Amino acid sequence: QKRIGILTSGGDCAGLNAAIRAVVHHAIGTYGWEVIGIQEATHGLMHRPPKSTRLDIEGIDQLLLQGGTILGTTNKGNPFAFPMAGGTFQDRSAEIIAGYHELKLDALVGIGGDGSLAILRRIANQGNLNLVAIPKTIDNDVGATELSIGFDTATNIATEALDRLHFTAASHSRVMVLEVMGRDAGHIALSAGIAGGADIILIPEIPYNLDNVAEKIRQRQAQGKKFCLVMVSEAVRTELGDQVTQISQQGEDRYGGIGKYIAEQIATRTGAESRVTVLGHIQRGGIPSPADRLLGTVFGVAAVNLIAEEKYDHMVAWKNREVVSVPIAEAIKTYRNVDLHGTLIKTARGMGICLGDDY
Numbered sequence: 001q002k003r004i005g006i007l008t009s010g011g012d013c014a015g016l017n018a019a020i021r022a023v024v025h026h027a028i029g030t031y032g033w034e035v036i037g038i039q040e041a042t043h044g045l046m047h048r049p050p051k052s053t054r055l056d057i058e059g060i061d062q063l064l065l066q067g068g069t070i071l072g073t074t075n076k077g078n079p080f081a082f083p084m085a086g087g088t089f090q091d092r093s094a095e096i097i098a099g100y101h102e103l104k105l106d107a108l109v110g111i112g113g114d115g116s117l118a119i120l121r122r123i124a125n126q127g128n129l130n131l132v133a134i135p136k137t138i139d140n141d142v143g144a145t146e147l148s149i150g151f152d153t154a155t156n157i158a159t160e161a162l163d164r165l166h167f168t169a170a171s172h173s174r175v176m177v178l179e180v181m182g183r184d185a186g187h188i189a190l191s192a193g194i195a196g197g198a199d200i201i202l203i204p205e206i207p208y209n210l211d212n213v214a215e216k217i218r219q220r221q222a223q224g225k226k227f228c229l230v231m232v233s234e235a236v237r238t239e240l241g242d243q244v245t246q247i248s249q250q251g252e253d254r255y256g257g258i259g260k261y262i263a264e265q266i267a268t269r270t271g272a273e274s275r276v277t278v279l280g281h282i283q284r285g286g287i288p289s290p291a292d293r294l295l296g297t298v299f300g301v302a303a304v305n306l307i308a309e310e311k312y313d314h315m316v317a318w319k320n321r322e323v324v325s326v327p328i329a330e331a332i333k334t335y336r337n338v339d340l341h342g343t344l345i346k347t348a349r350g351m352g353i354c355l356g357d358d359y
């Protein structure tokens with residue numbers, strides 16, 4: 001008999017609730033354990049009494065379809081240097097460990113991206129807590145897993161956005177630039193760009209030259225194709241290496257920007273009329289795709305099994321069409337960027353998509 005906690009940490013995404021639902025179902029239905037939902041990530045454990053709610057099988061059925069996270073989340077405030085009043089910082093990790101004990105937990109399921117998982121692991125090591133992890137992030141950049149919860153839905157949304165831009169681009173003979181999320185990785189831009197038929201895809205992993213971009217547009221114009229779809233990852237810099245899309249140290253101020261820069265440069269260099277769309281947090285909202293519901297469910301069940309085996313300090317991962325487990329340490333030390341020699345880059349090049357380099 002165990003009493004386990006579950007929390008979601010970092011930016012939300014679609015499919016988190018599917019994972020919560022699966023943990024509750026399997027832990028209670030199969031093992032007869034108790035499940036405590038911790039609210040607002042580690043902040044909930046800092047609070048006295050800890051912000052938590054008992055989760056039961058009754059009432060969780062709608063969760064498969066629900067975006068976001070019923071537990072709430074935050075990506076603000078590293079507990080080891082937590083921002084306090086007066087501009088000071090304080091290590092509050094001991095309060096989180098105390099919160100875990102106050103709730104009388106035997107184990108904790110932490111759902112997070114690479115940053116959150118690194119923090120959770122450090123806290124677990126410090127307090128000897130039993131942690132298992134589930135990877136989530138629309139960016140799909142968690143190491144040691146091919147997929148993280150949320151990426152598929154975000155990619156679907158970005159593809160649909162490109163589909164919609166396609167027709168208006170064609171009607172007005174315009175260059176349409178779509179800026180998508182991804183923080184430091186180009187996975188969403190590359191996958192949605194190929195799926196949505198982009199002519200040009202710019203990702204942070206490949207340095208680009210605007211002359212190549214302009215040349216691609218001119219080539220299309222010469223072929224009588226007057227419109228062009230350009231997919232740009234938010235993590236792309238200006239040609240001079242400046243970061244245009246601002247992410248403040250607290251991760252707060254995000255206004256988009258590199259898409260606008262690229263659209264302006266294209267108009268100046270080619271004379272084409274251009275427009276930009278910054279997709280932003282729309283990529284994190286909405287109903288989870290079937291693939292994310294499936295992955296969330298698979299990961300939720302597997303995470304409970306890890307606790308049953310007492311295989312702590314491990315993360316569930318997706319590899320070769322199977323769920324496996326890997327040490328959390330492995331996941332957080334290997335950041336997952338776009339593989340420049342991988343299938344998707346080869347596919348993009350094979351389709352004549354301009355990636356901005358001199359290839």
Ligand code: F6P
Pocket residue numbers: 011075113137138139181182183251252254284
């Ligand atoms: O990591 C997920 C993500 O959506 C990134 O793609 C994006 O850069 C960032 O989070 C946005 O963070 P915030 O929610 O703080 O605006």
